[in-house]
Amino acid sequence: MAEITLKDIRLSEYTLENLEGVGQLREEMLQAPVQICVERAWYITQYMKEHNREEMEAHPLLYRARAVYNYLSHKKPVIPDKNLLAGTTGAYLKTAPVYPEYIGLTIWSELDTISGRDKNPQLLTREDAEKLNFDIYPYWIDRDVLASTKKEYGNIMPVRLLEKMIFYVSGKAGCISHTVPDFKRVLAEGLESIIREADEKAVSAKPEEREFYQAVSLALKGLIRYAENLSREAQRQAMAETDRERREQLLKMAEVCSRVPAKPAGSFREAVNCIWLCLIGIHAENINMAISPGRLDQVLYPYYKRDMDSGKLTVKEALELTACLWIKTGDNVDLVPQVSEELFGGAGTAPAVTVGGIDEKGRDAVNDLTYIMLKVTELLKMREPNMNARYCAGVNSREYRNRVCEVIASTKAVPALYNDLENIKTLVNQGTMEEHARDYAVIGCVELACAGRSYDASSSIILNLAAALEMALYNGKRYVTGDEQFGPKTGEPSKMKDFDEFLEAFKTQTAWLIAQAVDLNEKMAAVHQRMLPTPLLSALFEGPMDKGRDLVFGGAVYNSSGATHVGFADVVDSLNAVKKLVFEDQYCTFEELLYAVRSDFEHRDTLLAYARNKPLKYGTWEESEKGCSRELIRFLYETYQGYTNYRGGKYRPAYWTMTNHSGQGKITHALPNGRRAHQPFASGITPVSEAASDLTECFRSVGALCSLYIPGGEALNIKFTAIRSREEAVLLGDFVEAYFRSGGQQVQFNIMSHEMLRDAKAHPEKYPGLLVRVSGYSAYFNDLNDSMKEELITRTEYGIQDGRMVPDYA
Amino acid sequence: MRDLLETELSALEQFDMDALDREIMDYGVTNALTQENLQAKYDPVRKAMEKKLLNCISGHTLENILDILLTLMGLVLRLDSHYRRNIENFNAIYVFTDKAGDFYSAAVFGDNKLTVTGRKVENPTFTLIFKDNRSLIKLLFSGAPDILNAMLNQEVDFDGNINYMSKFAYMALHLVLGLTGGIVFAQDTADL
Amino acid sequence: MxxxxxxxxxxxxxxxxxxxxxxxxxxxxxxxxxxxxxxxxxxSFTHDFLWDRGKCLGCQGCARACPRGLITVDGAGLHLKRENCDACGRCSAACPGNALLLVGKxxxxxxxxxxxxxxxxxxxxxxxxxxxxxxxxxxxxxxxxxxxxxxxxxxxxxxxxxxxxxxxxxxxxxxxxxxxxxxxxxxxxxxxxxxxxxxxxxxxxxxxxxxxxxxxxxxxxxxxxxxxxxxxxxxxxxxxxxxxxxxxTDPTDHVLLPYNSDGERKRALLAGRPGTAWS
Missing domain, CATH: 3.20.20.70 (Aldolase class I)
Structure with missing residues (x-):
């Protein structure tokens, strides 16, 4: 248990101005355009083109490692700014690398226009466009994950549903990602130690395992090659540098890269740079969608402490190095086709850093670095990394809790807060050992991982619950797809005699949809196993090295697949609305309700008002006691946990939505809760906007859902008009702590008013870099599309003084 | 509205794709001088087709966009070796049809060539079912194919690997952007 | 009482x-x-009614719901015969727009x-x-x-x-x-x-x-x-x-409260005395 030695945990004396060059680095990174980087795709594709397809399919691990080695050993060592840390994800300051195995081909039609498009252009050179068009894409046209799946399994229903895009999204089509690696070993022992272990084990291992170890050895060597090239480049630049200070920094950089990540980290700086280089290695192999650095305040602490104790490091330098790492984590974004911009835009890669909480033995884990990292987050106010603070009431101090709340008030958005007691309990319930559960870290957005031990594939399924609801309303069809029959025929609602019958129909449709999504996930997993094993990532986990098995084959200690849901609150309210309007009050017949919904409530003002005002609303205490919310959570949990995935783990339901609640909302018609057509759904597990008018009731209702049934994580978005003082920040902490005591798992905040956001939408130039919390991660408000902005503007807003909803008079 | 010149109109009237193919076979298309000659000779036809395509996209005419596009694409593939790289080792059959089945066109890519036929083909690589001209224009030429919204508005449906759609859309859009000056790239790597 | x-x-x-x-x-x-x-x-120690004209949809749901027929709604506004009202609350429960609220439970x-x-x-x-x-x-x-x-x-x-x-x-x-x-x-x-x-x-x-x-x-x-x-x-x-x-007391215990002007808006919504119509 660490002693806090900082005299001022707020580190008030430090600003962006007096931290060396940090302000400048931040500006440059924020202003840097996104450059599409083709380097990785080029080297990997070239390598694969040169080799026989059957041979590669017979030894996927080895060839994957070789292709990655080919890239990493040729990867251009670039030093694009004055960041103290060496290494870049791509070949420029800020890149969107192309991953043709996954979603890289989605911009094919836009190669000529993506550099100049209005919203979030991603820059492509002519030369790179031609490389993609003529050399890279043709190789992958039949080979990416989705194409391979279709080829292998045909146009089966699960695939058709995926391609319709309005039922669910399958994470595996887009990535192997969403996990927290282990850095403790590489920091303590160096990659060479892992390579040695791999080489030794390869000698006497069984054939499949031998291949795994050989692949690990090779992939890691590729990363070391890159680090060595970086070192040489830094040296070269140092020799040519006339400015003495800069020269010294470059020489330092060269020295650091000559040691890490091959050898153990000998200093805080080496440790920080080592982690960054490992992340680059991971990005070399796989797309970055929430590859999360984890509990950095724990992992880096020994190196911090040693250097501080021996006088080799000052607090100021620790702040600077942390800031450099934070800025680096924003050096890569995902390639985004224009269509995705419209529906889902503004998301970064959401790399999650987790601070605070308790250690494996249950002791207070908050240390100096925790406060240093909070300070850096407070100063930088950037989208990356995705900051999360664990809080264990009764073990972590109130000072820590209140400091976190001050940072939230200052940045108006981050960090998000996590309830250790509930989360640990939930993980243990899933079969995690208590010590491991205590060491949990967040996977961006909000999912729970045992750092370096669990492979959770937490974005495996993103399911639109409103799709299931519509299929219950329309006997297996969806409004937008007209006459096409998708789900089973659960009957015409107008003939149903009671609400239970309708609820059964809804459950049947939901179970059916889940079955399709699970089936697709399992099939895509098989595709991953055949063509995309992940030896480099596997080397940074506990489990694979012992078992001789890649992560995608179940090498991790703990295995699961995450399935999250869009439209939870709207669906719950709609079920409650059907019950009240049709069956309890008999305000209208089911037929009349369906008619109103189909016609988007046109000329049905009183019905619309009744549907909006009278039924039970999720987020209120009465609904919690008498409505459908808890039943639905339980039903989904039991349905998912009935499945075992290809790695022997369970499916874990979750409730976070990225920007899917806006995108899916846009393409969904009206619903019985009075939501009009094309309006966004409520985000994550948050109640529908303006449904939960009382804050404490909202907290209690969400807390009552029972976290044991939400093992995949949840995102509760609460908006406050303002937090204006330290006292109010303490009260914010009180609200959170009481919510946690009521069973809540997670909460995140936007501290901004309807008016301010409206102003920002109308005049983005007045609010450069305005950071907002979407649903589990942060985004820059100005990057979001109009629909998503509106959703944020109209979210329920509470005044902290009276715990009541502030009406949106606009 | 772009008006066609007299020369272009008459060249278009006399144009015969099979004749061009024979010329190509006779002279061998890899010869640079031959390429230049052919390009000069067929330039009026190309210009005519390009104008027709642009007129169609802008809504000035109601001609069948697909016919024009495929013919122009076929022509440019034969004349322009750089554009032809798009179909190097590329073998695929695209079927374009409307829901009722009244319209049907198959574009066959193979042997470094594009052949268009109205014959029904078995096992096409990719099938695009579209509602009408406007739907197709919106899908292919508005900058980035919004398959999702097009599908939701019942304007298109498809069967096959969507990457093929992306590739075709790239090729089609490339032709048009080349004419309207809409191709935008980042500056050279050296400047970044 | x-x-x-x-x-x-x-x-x-x-x-x-x-x-x-x-x-x-x-x-x-x-x-x-x-x-x-x-x-x-x-x-008042007894029930009150708040009626928000802006939220009223003119659906007559309140009038229909009143078991004693005490409510009429017309162009001038909502008219409620207070003296025979026993505050059963059915009118308020039936109002889709939550325009009519019974105050006091x-x-x-x-x-x-x-x-x-x-x-x-x-x-x-x-x-x-x-x-x-x-x-x-x-x-x-x-x-x-x-x-x-x-x-x-x-x-x-x-x-x-x-x-x-x-x-x-x-x-x-x-x-x-x-x-x-x-x-x-x-x-x-x-x-x-x-x-x-x-x-x-x-x-x-x-x-x-x-x-x-x-x-x-x-x-x-x-x-x-x-x-x-x-x-x-x-x-x-x-x-x-x-x-x-x-x-x-200690003079510092004395608290001075800023004026809360919300009353004006509420008075506009508040019921009049029995027999009065709103407009």
Missing amino acids: RRTPLIFDISMGRLEDGEGIRTVVFYKGCPLRCQWCHNPESH AYSVEELLEILLRDRCFYQVSGGGVTFSGGEPLAWPAYVGETARGLRAEGIPVTVETGGYFEYEAFRKLVLPFVDCVLYDLKLMDEQEHIRYTGVSNRRILENFRRLAGQRPAVKLVPRTPLIPGITDRSENLEEIRRFLAGF
Whole structure:
């Protein structure tokens, strides 16, 4: 248990101005355009083109490692700014690398226009466009994950549903990602130690395992090659540098890269740079969608402490190095086709850093670095990394809790807060050992991982619950797809005699949809196993090295697949609305309700008002006691946990939505809760906007859902008009702590008013870099599309003084 | 509205794709001088087709966009070796049809060539079912194919690997952007 | 006279009315009629109706729902025959737009306690509790006292906000033992002014204050003055209040409250007396 030695945990004396060059680095990174980087795709594709397809399919691990080695050993060592840390994800300051195995081909039609498009252009050179068009894409046209799946399994229903895009999204089509690696070993022992272990084990291992170890050895060597090239480049630049200070920094950089990540980290700086280089290695192999650095305040602490104790490091330098790492984590974004911009835009890669909480033995884990990292987050106010603070009431101090709340008030958005007691309990319930559960870290957005031990594939399924609801309303069809029959025929609602019958129909449709999504996930997993094993990532986990098995084959200690849901609150309210309007009050017949919904409530003002005002609303205490919310959570949990995935783990339901609640909302018609057509759904597990008018009731209702049934994580978005003082920040902490005591798992905040956001939408130039919390991660408000902005503007807003909803008079 | 010149109109009237193919076979298309000659000779036809395509996209005419596009694409593939790289080792059959089945066109890519036929083909690589001209224009030429919204508005449906759609859309859009000056790239790597 | 008070709001998660996170219970009925009151629906001890013309959809649902046929809605507005109304609440329940609201609900002490205990995590974490306000909560010493006793038994602190016009003995016997803090309004020192602006004399108010001040430190006593422009905020009035307080309390205990102008909007929504139509 660490002693806090900082005299001022707020580190008030430090600003962006007096931290060396940090302000400048931040500006440059924020202003840097996104450059599409083709380097990785080029080297990997070239390598694969040169080799026989059957041979590669017979030894996927080895060839994957070789292709990655080919890239990493040729990867251009670039030093694009004055960041103290060496290494870049791509070949420029800020890149969107192309991953043709996954979603890289989605911009094919836009190669000529993506550099100049209005919203979030991603820059492509002519030369790179031609490389993609003529050399890279043709190789992958039949080979990416989705194409391979279709080829292998045909146009089966699960695939058709995926391609319709309005039922669910399958994470595996887009990535192997969403996990927290282990850095403790590489920091303590160096990659060479892992390579040695791999080489030794390869000698006497069984054939499949031998291949795994050989692949690990090779992939890691590729990363070391890159680090060595970086070192040489830094040296070269140092020799040519006339400015003495800069020269010294470059020489330092060269020295650091000559040691890490091959050898153990000998200093805080080496440790920080080592982690960054490992992340680059991971990005070399796989797309970055929430590859999360984890509990950095724990992992880096020994190196911090040693250097501080021996006088080799000052607090100021620790702040600077942390800031450099934070800025680096924003050096890569995902390639985004224009269509995705419209529906889902503004998301970064959401790399999650987790601070605070308790250690494996249950002791207070908050240390100096925790406060240093909070300070850096407070100063930088950037989208990356995705900051999360664990809080264990009764073990972590109130000072820590209140400091976190001050940072939230200052940045108006981050960090998000996590309830250790509930989360640990939930993980243990899933079969995690208590010590491991205590060491949990967040996977961006909000999912729970045992750092370096669990492979959770937490974005495996993103399911639109409103799709299931519509299929219950329309006997297996969806409004937008007209006459096409998708789900089973659960009957015409107008003939149903009671609400239970309708609820059964809804459950049947939901179970059916889940079955399709699970089936697709399992099939895509098989595709991953055949063509995309992940030896480099596997080397940074506990489990694979012992078992001789890649992560995608179940090498991790703990295995699961995450399935999250869009439209939870709207669906719950709609079920409650059907019950009240049709069956309890008999305000209208089911037929009349369906008619109103189909016609988007046109000329049905009183019905619309009744549907909006009278039924039970999720987020209120009465609904919690008498409505459908808890039943639905339980039903989904039991349905998912009935499945075992290809790695022997369970499916874990979750409730976070990225920007899917806006995108899916846009393409969904009206619903019985009075939501009009094309309006966004409520985000994550948050109640529908303006449904939960009382804050404490909202907290209690969400807390009552029972976290044991939400093992995949949840995102509760609460908006406050303002937090204006330290006292109010303490009260914010009180609200959170009481919510946690009521069973809540997670909460995140936007501290901004309807008016301010409206102003920002109308005049983005007045609010450069305005950071907002979407649903589990942060985004820059100005990057979001109009629909998503509106959703944020109209979210329920509470005044902290009276715990009541502030009406949106606009 | 772009008006066609007299020369272009008459060249278009006399144009015969099979004749061009024979010329190509006779002279061998890899010869640079031959390429230049052919390009000069067929330039009026190309210009005519390009104008027709642009007129169609802008809504000035109601001609069948697909016919024009495929013919122009076929022509440019034969004349322009750089554009032809798009179909190097590329073998695929695209079927374009409307829901009722009244319209049907198959574009066959193979042997470094594009052949268009109205014959029904078995096992096409990719099938695009579209509602009408406007739907197709919106899908292919508005900058980035919004398959999702097009599908939701019942304007298109498809069967096959969507990457093929992306590739075709790239090729089609490339032709048009080349004419309207809409191709935008980042500056050279050296400047970044 | 009623046996159980009517409560017109139970507001949770409040920070302003005392320490920590609190639930505030607003009792209906007040012996004063302060001209600036921001809760006009608190005056009457009986039910009130609030009708928001802007939310009314003209659906006649209220008229249909009234079992005594007391409501008509026309172009001029909503007309309700109050004298025959027994406040069954069916009209309000039937209103789709929540335009017509019945103000005032009766809870048994058990029911009220169950509601108040729901937020106990919030009270415990923040050092908060429950505040009784209104109207005049001390018009109901037995009820308020029993509720306060129930809360005290659960370790939840109780604050009472009062205008000072209540029967002291009943308060002393039934309420005071279970209360931790009293927020006591002192508005105007001049008796004639007091009658003019609040409808009652301030003698009882000042006398109650003297007696209550004698109970300290067993109960925390916070004198408060709402600053009503031109009326209570005049320097002579404030000086006199200070002099009055000097005998009992630390001058820093005296809280000055900014004027809350919400009353104007609410008066527009509030029902008139029986037989009146709104427009």
